[in-house]
Amino acid sequence: MxxxxxSTVSNSSLLQPGFSxxxxxxxxxxxGQKGWPKRSCPTGVFLLDIKQNExxxxxxxxxxxxxxxxxLRYPAxxxxxxxxxxxxxxxxxxxxxxxxxxLSDKIYFMxxxxxxxxxxxxxxxxxxxxxDVPEARYGHTINVVHSRGKSxxxxxxxxxxxxxxxxxxxxxxxxxxxLPSVFLIDFEFGCCTSYILxxxxxxxxxxxxxxxxxxxxxxxxxxxQNNTRSPNLYKLKIDLxxxxxxxxxxxxxxxxxxxxxxxxxxSDTEFVLVGGYHSDSQKRLVCNTIVLEDSxxxxxxxxxxxxxxxxxxxxxxxxxDMGKGSILLGIPGANKQVSPDANYFYILRCKGAEEDKAxxxxxxxxxxxxxxxxGDSTPFEDSEEFCFSAxxxxxxxxxxxxxxxxxxxxxxxxxxxxxxxxxxNIDINTWVPxxxxxxNKPAMILCSSGAGHWVHAQCMDLSETMLLHLSEANVxxxxxxxxxxxxxxxxxxxxxxxxxxxxxxxxxxxxxxxPTSAKKSFLRRLFE
Numbered sequence: 294m295x296x297x298x299x300s301t302v303s304n305s306s307l308l309q310p311g312f313s314x315x316x317x318x319x320x321x322x323x324x325g326q327k328g329w330p331k332r333s334c335p336t337g338v339f340l341l342d343i344k345q346n347e348x349x350x351x352x353x354x355x356x357x358x359x360x361x362x363x364x365l366r367y368p369a370x371x372x373x374x375x376x377x378x379x380x381x382x383x384x385x386x387x388x389x390x391x392x393x394x395x396l397s398d399k400i401y402f403m404x405x406x407x408x409x410x411x412x413x414x415x416x417x418x419x420x421x422x423x424x425d426v427p428e429a430r431y432g433h434t435i436n437v438v439h440s441r442g443k444s445x446x447x448x449x450x451x452x453x454x455x456x457x458x459x460x461x462x463x464x465x466x467x468x469x470x471x472l473p474s475v476f477l478i479d480f481e482f483g484c485c486t487s488y489i490l491x492x493x494x495x496x497x498x499x500x501x502x503x504x505x506x507x508x509x510x511x512x513x514x515x516x517x518q519n520n521t522r523s524p525n526l527y528k529l530k531i532d533l534x535x536x537x538x539x540x541x542x543x544x545x546x547x548x549x550x551x552x553x554x555x556x557x558x559x560s561d562t563e564f565v566l567v568g569g570y571h572s573d574s575q576k577r578l579v580c581n582t583i584v585l586e587d588s589x590x591x592x593x594x595x596x597x598x599x600x601x602x603x604x605x606x607x608x609x610x611x612x613x614d615m616g617k618g619s620i621l622l623g624i625p626g627a628n629k630q631v632s633p634d635a636n637y638f639y640i641l642r643c644k645g646a647e648e649d650k651a652x653x654x655x656x657x658x659x660x661x662x663x664x665x666x667x668g669d670s671t672p673f674e675d676s677e678e679f680c681f682s683a684x685x686x687x688x689x690x691x692x693x694x695x696x697x698x699x700x701x702x703x704x705x706x707x708x709x710x711x712x713x714x715x716x717x718n719i720d721i722n723t724w725v726p727x728x729x730x731x732x733n734k735p736a737m738i739l740c741s742s743g744a745g746h747w748v749h750a751q752c753m754d755l756s757e758t759m760l761l762h763l764s765e766a767n768v769x770x771x772x773x774x775x776x777x778x779x780x781x782x783x784x785x786x787x788x789x790x791x792x793x794x795x796x797x798x799x800x801x802x803x804x805x806x807x808p809t810s811a812k813k814s815f816l817r818r819l820f821e
Contacts, residue, residue: 294580296598299348299638307339307350308623308636310609311366311431314341315384316616317405322353322413325366329392329733337364340413348638351413356406359417361732365389365397369435369448371504373402373480385437385446388430393733394466396429396453400478420480425487427476428453432498435478440507440533447509447531448476450497452517470496470517475529477538492542497523499552503564505585507531512592513569515552522571524550526590547592551577553611557643559618562586565595565643567620568612576610580643598641618644709734713748714774727751728760738763742775 312325323339330337334352342349355362368389374382383404389397399419406414433451437444452468454460460467473493477486500514500523511527526548532539554569554577566581580597583590604610604624612622619642626635710721719735728736728750736750738760750760753773763770 294596294598295642296601297346297640297642298601299343299346299640306635308638309366310611310623311390312613313365313368313370313386314613314615314621315370315403318408319617320408320413321615323350324364324386325368325389326364327366327392328364330364336362336415338362338415343640353413353415356414356416359415360401360419362386362401362403362417363391363397365391367431368397369433369451371435371437371446373437373444373446385435387427387435387448388433388451390431396431398427398429420483422478422483422485424485425476426485427487428471430471433471434500434502434511436502436504436509438504438507438509438531440531443533445531445533445538446478446480447504447529448478449473449502449509449511449529450500450514452496452498468517470498472496475540475542477531477540486538488540490540490542492527492544495519495523501551501554501556501566503556503583503585505562507533508588510583510585510590512566513549513551513554522550522552524548526592528590545590547590549581549592555612555614555620555622556583557614557616557618557620559644565618566592567597567641567643568610568622574608576608578605601639603637604639612641615640618642709737711747713737713746714752714772717749717752719749719752728757730757730761736760738770740772740775741769742771746772748772 307326307328308323309327312323315322315324321341321343323341324337326337326339336353336355338353338355339350340353342351365386366389369385369387371385372382373385383402386401386403387397387399391397400422402416402418402420404416406416408414427448430451430453433449435446435448437446450473451471453471455464455467455469472489473496474487474489475493477488479485495516495518497511497514497516501512503510503512507530509529509531511529514523515521516523526545528543528545530541530543532541549566550571551566551569555567556564557567558564562585564583564585566583569577571577578597578600580595581592582595583592604622607624610622610624612620615621619640622639622641623636624639626637710719711717713719724735726732730736737747738750738753738755740746740748755763
């Protein structure tokens, strides 16, 4: 094993405990950043490019038919292939924590659509399930097993918030172990089935699960109820006949009491277990090799790397599998006063030294070849790439304008959280969604006065119907401050003369006809 440090000072706050890494075609992608995504990368997914001890992060795009994917930490994640030995695959993402500490119960499918040196496009699709749908949780695992030509996903473990009926004011947001149920998920038909096995008595979270063919091995894990790390090794076997599936569990000897460990695969049958904790205050610096052959599992202690003093003396550490036998490890920064979220990162390569050198050389060759391609190697835009480096003079000449998150406009002052008017009451710390279209940022609308400026729709007292109308209609909008001024500056419209209709002539009134007897009486009185 070899340990290589990736010096990081700025922007490392994006990578916090609970992040996930995806590996497509030997390219590693980061998912699950701390906080909500910024405008520079609205998807929250980045391509990690490691070259000359520098870690660069290039934003990834989603296809037009993709759904919204929030940044989730501590989700369950695994690959799904149409066949056990198929080359093409996609990732399954379930559960996890959002930046608001809400738990997700959704399942997403992530697949690579297109990748060039300038742009990477993913497709993200949300799957609807029926039946015994697993509740929202985090710290659990999901695996795919294959039996009798069919495949099914197996979900187990995790933590969730206390049910609403059992919450109290003092422990409103406390978490508990999920029930030790085993969920079989058939994505072809979109149905879930839960199984309760007598061998699984306690709920587990932050455990390790390894799948091979129709068998899953569950190792370690932490139980909140007992505050223990399980020393048991569980073997789940799933049989998929024509009828109902059969799930059996066997408790095997030789388990390891550990939680939050990371597993990476180095060959078809060999895995390496690294990191984790023996207890809340004791890290586990021992490495193990796990061999799966002929429905058997063998766990042996292996020679670990030469851990640095910083790793040995730090209280906490975290990491994730990068694929191809490599692990990205992180430890908290030593100087908390400079940057409270600063972390130091290492890459642990678990393969042999010759294989490590060959892969490193291949990575450098591929990187140089792609950068020399005149058709696909235009320089990155400032908003497209993050760069981690401890030395300012270690940049290449063509990387002088590399994007730095610290140079990005502070959204608390110039973005969604501005003071748009004198009566603005939008505060980033107290704001809650007002319109049904809002998610994590307030709705804004452009005032067309002068050079234009953005205002909050809520501060302008706009109804949701009017806001939707203004967003769809091709009309100019003026805020409450400039609407009267705009009316005064408008050129009066030319008034059309109204044609007066001619008056109708008055009709002559006809003389009233009197009866003959009345006429005679009138004439008689007139001449008397």
